[in-house]
Amino acid sequence: MVSVTNVTKAFGDVVAVSDVSFTVGPGITALLGPNGAGKSTLFRMLCGLASPTRGTVRVLGRDARTDTDVRGMIGLAPQQDALFDRLDARQFVEIAATTHGVPDPSAAAARVLDIVELDPTDPKSVGAYSKGMRQRVKLAAALVNDPTVLILDEPLTGLDPVQRRRMIELFNRLGDGGKCVLVSSHVLDEVARLGSRVLVIAQGRLAAAGDYHALRDQMDDRPHRIRVVTDEPRRLAAALLQREVIDGVHVADGTVELNTSDVDGFGRQIAPVARELGVRLRGVRPIDDDLESVFRYLVERR
Amino acid sequence: MTGTVAAPQAISVTYRVILRQLVTTGRVVGLGLIGVAVAVVGWAVGQSIESSASVRLENAVGVISLVAFTIVVPVVSLVFAAASLGDTREDGTLVYLWLRPMRRWTVVVGAWLAAVTVSLPLTVIPTVLTAMLLDVGSDLIVATIIASALGVLAYSALFVLLGLLVKNAIVWGLGYVIIWEGVVAAFGSSAAKVAIRGYTSSILTARTGVQLELGDLSQTVGIVVPALIAVGALVLAAVRLDRLEVA
Numbered sequence: 001m002v003s004v005t006n007v008t009k010a011f012g013d014v015v016a017v018s019d020v021s022f023t024v025g026p027g028i029t030a031l032l033g034p035n036g037a038g039k040s041t042l043f044r045m046l047c048g049l050a051s052p053t054r055g056t057v058r059v060l061g062r063d064a065r066t067d068t069d070v071r072g073m074i075g076l077a078p079q080q081d082a083l084f085d086r087l088d089a090r091q092f093v094e095i096a097a098t099t100h101g102v103p104d105p106s107a108a109a110a111r112v113l114d115i116v117e118l119d120p121t122d123p124k125s126v127g128a129y130s131k132g133m134r135q136r137v138k139l140a141a142a143l144v145n146d147p148t149v150l151i152l153d154e155p156l157t158g159l160d161p162v163q164r165r166r167m168i169e170l171f172n173r174l175g176d177g178g179k180c181v182l183v184s185s186h187v188l189d190e191v192a193r194l195g196s197r198v199l200v201i202a203q204g205r206l207a208a209a210g211d212y213h214a215l216r217d218q219m220d221d222r223p224h225r226i227r228v229v230t231d232e233p234r235r236l237a238a239a240l241l242q243r244e245v246i247d248g249v250h251v252a253d254g255t256v257e258l259n260t261s262d263v264d265g266f267g268r269q270i271a272p273v274a275r276e277l278g279v280r281l282r283g284v285r286p287i288d289d290d291l292e293s294v295f296r297y298l299v300e301r302r
Numbered sequence: 303m304t305g306t307v308a309a310p311q312a313i314s315v316t317y318r319v320i321l322r323q324l325v326t327t328g329r330v331v332g333l334g335l336i337g338v339a340v341a342v343v344g345w346a347v348g349q350s351i352e353s354s355a356s357v358r359l360e361n362a363v364g365v366i367s368l369v370a371f372t373i374v375v376p377v378v379s380l381v382f383a384a385a386s387l388g389d390t391r392e393d394g395t396l397v398y399l400w401l402r403p404m405r406r407w408t409v410v411v412g413a414w415l416a417a418v419t420v421s422l423p424l425t426v427i428p429t430v431l432t433a434m435l436l437d438v439g440s441d442l443i444v445a446t447i448i449a450s451a452l453g454v455l456a457y458s459a460l461f462v463l464l465g466l467l468v469k470n471a472i473v474w475g476l477g478y479v480i481i482w483e484g485v486v487a488a489f490g491s492s493a494a495k496v497a498i499r500g501y502t503s504s505i506l507t508a509r510t511g512v513q514l515e516l517g518d519l520s521q522t523v524g525i526v527v528p529a530l531i532a533v534g535a536l537v538l539a540a541v542r543l544d545r546l547e548v549a
Contacts, residue, residue, distance in 0.1 A: 095398070
């Protein structure tokens with residue numbers, strides 16, 4: 001349904017997306033990456049809002065930038081928090097329906113507002129809505145034309161946990177119903193709940209693609225850097241090296257910074273080793289467990 | 303799947319959305335006050351002119367040319383037309399009109415019509431009122447109606463295009479109105495031909511017989527060329543919209 005082939009997008013000297021290729025079929029696919037990774041640029045190119053510097057992007061076999069009709073089969077909830085603020089939610093979604101040529105736009109607007117749990121009779125303008133409500137208005141507008149391809153750029157931002165759960169259920173229902181649902185996120189836990197297929201993008205490059213659980217294993221298997229604070233760093237470091245649960249170590253001033261590719265083994269051994277040596281552990285904490293580090297690892301190992 | 307939206311429907315929905323966004327209290331009151339100020343100037347000048355009929359007419363046409371066609375018509379048109387698509391481009395709402403199965407020209411025409419709808423009453427009413435208060439006969443009133451309306455149509459199309467071409471279109475537009483139309487065009491007939499004010503002045507000259515600076519073209523040319531400028535600017539705006547990278 002969606003194919004991206006050797007796509008690069010540059011803004012002057014800055015390369016936002018670099019030689020990315022993937023295909024996406026029906027079902028839900030998460031595009032995971034840190035802020036500034038190129039997710040929104042990729043989505044903009046999918047929708048035809050921006051043209052690639054190199055490569056081709058096709059949605060349902062067509063180029064949304066030049067093909068008017070295919071734009072009617074795409075639903076986009078953009079990341080930016082921009083709405084026609086002087087309209088109420090029903091008017092806003094009704095306009096989305098009319099601009100898509102949906103028959104009976106008013107009924108269609110009421111139906112999708114109901115799906116996203118907003119009151120179609122609320123007279124308040126969307127300018128007075130909370131961030132979460134505005135997100136749901138955008139979702140409703142994206143759904144109103146019953147699109148074949150649904151592109152949702154960080155759609156869960158600003159939603160409370162209950163709304164987030166319900167929206168994830170909705171995305172999964174749409175994916176199960178045969179629609180191609182592309183959802184971007186920079187939050188790993190969100191992606192874990194979204195579904196199985198994941199595209200990881202970092203520094204403008206496709207770092208990994210495939211099943212979420214397999215990817216999660218890859219992420220867990222990567223070398224970890226851990227900082228241990230102890231009263232006898234040298235003895236502890238030597239003992240851990242001897243037991244081969246760490247790959248390298250740097251000792252400085254009561255602190256051991258170590259690398260391990262067997263984080264589980266390290267976790268099991270550190271306390272018994274310390275007890276055996278009679279050294280006091282004051283702190284053990286990962287220093288590269290943030291998502292950025294995970295993405296960097298995935299990019300570098302390619 | 304819905305297919306491409308029919309042109310009248312696309313124009314109509316764009317028109318409604320843009321009109322709703324354009325009409326803010328601040329804009330309407332601010333520009334309405336300029337119109338009131340212009341009418342007051344007209345009334346004051348009308349009261350003070352104590353000369354012969356021909357001198358009165360000459361002075362009145364000069365006043366209309368100055369306040370209506372160098373200030374009110376271009377500035378009011380600029381504010382609304384530049385904002386029509388320019389604001390949506392800058393605030394990120396253009397995506398809701400761009401990523402739709404609608405032809406680009408329908409979006410441009412809808413936005414232009416919305417800008418014209420707001421600008422016409424805010425320009426034609428005060429300028430015609432000014433012409434009436436100057437009290438020099440119906441020729442000036444008719445000339446003011448025709449020239450104001452044509453001026454709004456042409457300037458609005460030009461400034462819809464400008465809003466799609468540059469950020470801070472109001473600043474660029476004011477630069478064009480003040481520097482090009484106000485200063486450069488006054489120095490030569492060639493420059494005047496690419497200034498809309500040259501054509502509105504020609505309409506005033508043709509209908510009142512009072513020779514104005516820049517007003518040396520025939521009435522037909524004065525009417526046809528602004529219409530062509532409007533069509534040309536709208537075509538270019540549609541091309542620009544099609545090629546635009548939308549945020």
